[in-house]
Amino acid sequence: MLNKILGIAALVASLAVALLSVASCGGDSPRPGELHGAVLSAPLPKADFTLTNTAGESFAFREETQGYVTLLFFGYTSCPDICPVHMANIAAVLRKLPPQTASRVKVVMVTVDPERDTPERLRTWLNAFDPSFVGLTGSTEEVNGILRSLMLPPAVKQGEGETDYLMGHAAQVIAFTTDDRAHVVYPSGTRQVDWAHDLPLLVEADWRSE
Amino acid sequence: MKRHIIGVAALVAALSYACGERQPERVLTASKGHIAIYDAVATASAAPDVSALYFTIANAATFPDSLIGIGTAAGTASLHTVVTDSSGVTSMRPLAGLVIPAGASVALAPGGYHVMLTELRRPLEAGDSIFIALDLTRANLLRFRVPVLTYTEMVERLGTSDHE
Numbered sequence: 001m002l003n004k005i006l007g008i009a010a011l012v013a014s015l016a017v018a019l020l021s022v023a024s025c026g027g028d029s030p031r032p033g034e035l036h037g038a039v040l041s042a043p044l045p046k047a048d049f050t051l052t053n054t055a056g057e058s059f060a061f062r063e064e065t066q067g068y069v070t071l072l073f074f075g076y077t078s079c080p081d082i083c084p085v086h087m088a089n090i091a092a093v094l095r096k097l098p099p100q101t102a103s104r105v106k107v108v109m110v111t112v113d114p115e116r117d118t119p120e121r122l123r124t125w126l127n128a129f130d131p132s133f134v135g136l137t138g139s140t141e142e143v144n145g146i147l148r149s150l151m152l153p154p155a156v157k158q159g160e161g162e163t164d165y166l167m168g169h170a171a172q173v174i175a176f177t178t179d180d181r182a183h184v185v186y187p188s189g190t191r192q193v194d195w196a197h198d199l200p201l202l203v204e205a206d207w208r209s210e
Numbered sequence: 211m212k213r214h215i216i217g218v219a220a221l222v223a224a225l226s227y228a229c230g231e232r233q234p235e236r237v238l239t240a241s242k243g244h245i246a247i248y249d250a251v252a253t254a255s256a257a258p259d260v261s262a263l264y265f266t267i268a269n270a271a272t273f274p275d276s277l278i279g280i281g282t283a284a285g286t287a288s289l290h291t292v293v294t295d296s297s298g299v300t301s302m303r304p305l306a307g308l309v310i311p312a313g314a315s316v317a318l319a320p321g322g323y324h325v326m327l328t329e330l331r332r333p334l335e336a337g338d339s340i341f342i343a344l345d346l347t348r349a350n351l352l353r354f355r356v357p358v359l360t361y362t363e364m365v366e367r368l369g370t371s372d373h374e
Contacts, residue, residue, distance in 0.1 A: 080262035080327065081292060082300060084253070085320040088361035121257060128256035129361070153297040164328075168301030171294065188292070188300060189321045191369070 029183075029207045036194035037175065037184035043207075046180040047072065049146050051110065051138035054123035059136055061108065062180070068106040069202045070176040071186075074147060074155065076113035076167050077125040082188045083109075084129070086173055091129040093195040104203045107133040112143055112155035112169045150174060150182075179207040236266065240354035244271035245310075245346060250356040251364050252284075252340055255333035263287065263325035263342065263356065264368055267308075268315035271348070277308040279345030285330035287342075291323050302326065310346075319368050334358045 046062055053059040061072075071090060075083030087109070094102045109126060111117035114137050117125075122135035138146075144154040152170040159165030171188040175198075184202070186194070239250040250265035263282075269275050280287040290302040308323065310316050318324050327334070334340065338358040345351055359367065 077257040078260050078328075079302075080253070080260050081290070081302065081320055081324045084256050084262075084361045085365055087256075088365055092362045092366070124258070125256045128254070153299050156299055156301065158301055166302050168295075168299040170298055171300035188294075192365070 029205050030201045035184050035198050035201060037186045037190065037198050038172070039184050040182065043181040043183045044150055044174070046070075046176045046182070047146055047149055049138075049142070049149075051136040051142065052119065054119040054126070054135040056119060059134065061136075065106050065108065065176065066180075067178055068104055069178065069199065071105065071107045072174045072176065073107070073109045074112050074143070074152070074169050075109055076111050076169070077117050077121055078113065079167070082171050086188065086190070087126070087129040087133065089190065089192050090173070090195060091133070093192050093199060094130065096196065097199060101200050101203050105199060108136060109133060110136045110138070110143055110146065113167050114138065114140060114143070116163060175202055177202055177205055177207055181207065183207060239265060239356070240352055242352045243349050244269055245275060245349040245352060246270065247344070247352065247354060248315075249368060250342070250354065251367060252327065252334055252356045252358045253364050254336040254358055254360045255330060256361065258333040259285075259328060259330050261285075261327040261330060261334045263327055264318045264320070264364065265356070266315050266317040267310050267344075269310040269312060272312050273348065274312050275310045275346045275348040277310065277344060277346055278306070280325055281343045281345075282327065282340055283331075284327060284334065284340040286328045288326050288328070289323070290326050292321055320365055336360045336363070
């Protein structure tokens with residue numbers, strides 16, 4: 001009887017060890033300096049918000065992107081340089097990565113210009129890069145609240161025109177990993193070689209050991 | 211002999227292009243007197259009414275010149291730079307002009323100096339081309355045709371800006 005109990009205990013213990021080792025497979029978290037992106041000194045918790053996607057449905061960011069490496073960007077479609085260049089670079093790199101890596105990455109763009117960026121306009125703009133990219137709209141207050149929660153400055157309207165104005169906004173792409181935190185951000189000027197280097201690492205990283 | 215040297219130089223260039231960091235040759239778009247325009251590219255519109263235009267201006271003269279105007283029948287062209295303030299807000303700032311120092315070149319490239327094209331008469335599509343006129347204080351008007359590439363093709367062609 002005692003032998004039987006000990007045998008079961010040993011079996012449970014070995015199962016637990018096996019489970020733990022499976023859970024930690026996929027590699028350690030990238031070492032400092034290994035990533036090309038700007039590693040944050042303190043990781044950011046994953047933003048928790050609900051906005052409207054380009055199909056007019058509500059999109060709960062945290063739930064909808066659970067389990068994916070999620071690249072979150074705040075921009076606007078009347079932006080000729082920073083925003084389309086980020087989107088074009090990410091889209092080009094995702095097309096070149098193995099599908100099993102690329103399929104684990106979601107790209108979400110939140111417009112900081114809800115006055116001009118209708119869901120239709122945002123969809124057309126994103127389709128120029130990748131139809132799978134998610135576009136979200138919300139009120140200026142909602143979007144600035146999300147920016148604040150990510151320690152980013154609110155977007156600023158520049159110019160007096162009704163429709164003819166520019167937006168100032170945080171220009172970095174925030175990379176949330178599957179541990180629901182962001183350890184690294186990608187500033188304007190991030191090149192395709194940087195994305196191609198980092199995205200597979202972010203997909204494979206296991207940050208839970210930290 | 212000269213032909214051999216050129217052949218070897220071309221081979222070396224081809225090999226370094228194939229295996230090293232990509233350093234694409236500058237492509238001459240247009241020139242007039244002391245001013246040469248390289249690598250002029252317009253982007254296909256992602257939003258129907260907005261695009262960007264990039265080029266490098268080289269000034270071979272012993273005096274500076276200034277770009278003071280940009281025009282195109284395709285829409286409204288305005289020169290911008292990109293700045294990030296102390297709070298982390300990145301925005302475009304209109305520039306009245308751009309000085310091209312003597313014997314130097316200034317690159318308009320993603321993330322830095324660029325021409326914003328707005329109020330487009332019709333969306334620019336990859337494969338199109340548009341006519342551009344530049345006005346410089348010394349060289350006066352330069353007119354040239356610019357190919358339209360997708361944003362991805364443009365970035366792969368030009369890289370990103372290294373200006374601060």
